[in-house]
Amino acid sequence: QKEVEQDPGPLSVPEGAIVSLNCTYSNSAFQYFMWYRQYSRKGPELLMYTYSSGNKEDGRFTAQVDKSSKYISLFIRDSQPSDSATYLCAMSAGGTSYGKLTFGQGTILTVHP
Amino acid sequence: GAGVSQSPSNKVTEKGKDVELRCDPISGHTALYWYRQSLGQGLEFLIYFQGNSAPDKSGLPSDRFSAERTGGSVSTLTIQRTQQEDSAVYLCASSTRSGNTIYFGEGSWLTVV
Numbered sequence: 056q057k058e059v060e061q062d063p064g065p066l067s068v069p070e071g072a073i074v075s076l077n078c079t080y081s082n083s084a085f086q087y088f089m090w091y092r093q094y095s096r097k098g099p100e101l102l103m104y105t106y107s108s109g110n111k112e113d114g115r116f117t118a119q120v121d122k123s124s125k126y127i128s129l130f131i132r133d134s135q136p137s138d139s140a141t142y143l144c145a146m147s148a149g150g151t152s153y154g155k156l157t158f159g160q161g162t163i164l165t166v167h168p
Numbered sequence: 169g170a171g172v173s174q175s176p177s178n179k180v181t182e183k184g185k186d187v188e189l190r191c192d193p194i195s196g197h198t199a200l201y202w203y204r205q206s207l208g209q210g211l212e213f214l215i216y217f218q219g220n221s222a223p224d225k226s227g228l229p230s231d232r233f234s235a236e237r238t239g240g241s242v243s244t245l246t247i248q249r250t251q252q253e254d255s256a257v258y259l260c261a262s263s264t265r266s267g268n269t270i271y272f273g274e275g276s277w278l279t280v281v
Contacts, residue, residue, distance in 0.1 A: 091272075096274075097274055097275075098172075098259055098273050098274045099259070100272070101271070104268060104269065143211065145211075151218075154201045154218070154261075155224060155226075156201075158210055160210045161211075
């Protein structure tokens with residue numbers, strides 16, 4: 056079983072919809088949680104970074120972390136066609152291992168006009 | 169440059185040849201990371217350099233893979249005696265010492281034929 060599980064989708068939604076992306080993990084040492092967006096043939100781009108449990112909002116994006124359930128989510132409000140990409144969750148234990156990220160498989164999202 | 173720069177963007181090589189992939193991190197970033205992204209395995213950590221500390225090589229898949237970082241800046245990932253399973257996108261990333269935000273380059277697309 057992988058340390059981080061992410062539904063690969065694909066997920067297809069109409070423009071304006073609320074999108075929910077999720078990951079579960081098994082390693083209780085993970086302290087830092089990130090969401091990356093990756094367009095085709097591009098490098099991953101950091102969208103959200105959170106530490107420990109709770110919510111964090113940035114514009115149309117909200118990241119949630121529930122450490123007790125080992126579950127993280129990314130919500131995208133008022134989705135746009137430009138949001139069409141692969142979304143990757145990533146996490147690390149922090150400390151000297153901060154940059155050693157463990158990624159989910161990625162969810163392919165398509166937003167239709 | 170403004171971002172993480174990688175070269176070559178694309179490389180096709182024959183099985184058994186050695187390849188070198190280069191990464192130029194964001195100026196001032198002390199931490200540098202190499203990741204590999206392939207269809208079957210997703211995004212995997214390879215190696216991590218932090219300042220003058222010994223690198224964390226725990227993700228290198230075999231002794232055919234090595235990396236160095238000269239002068240605390242540019243890094244080269246070397247794959248010796250390439251195999252077809254080495255075909256993947258090799259992504260470099262960098263961050264400041266606190267590492268809250270890890271920035272990825274566009275990747276080097278390696279195809280072994």
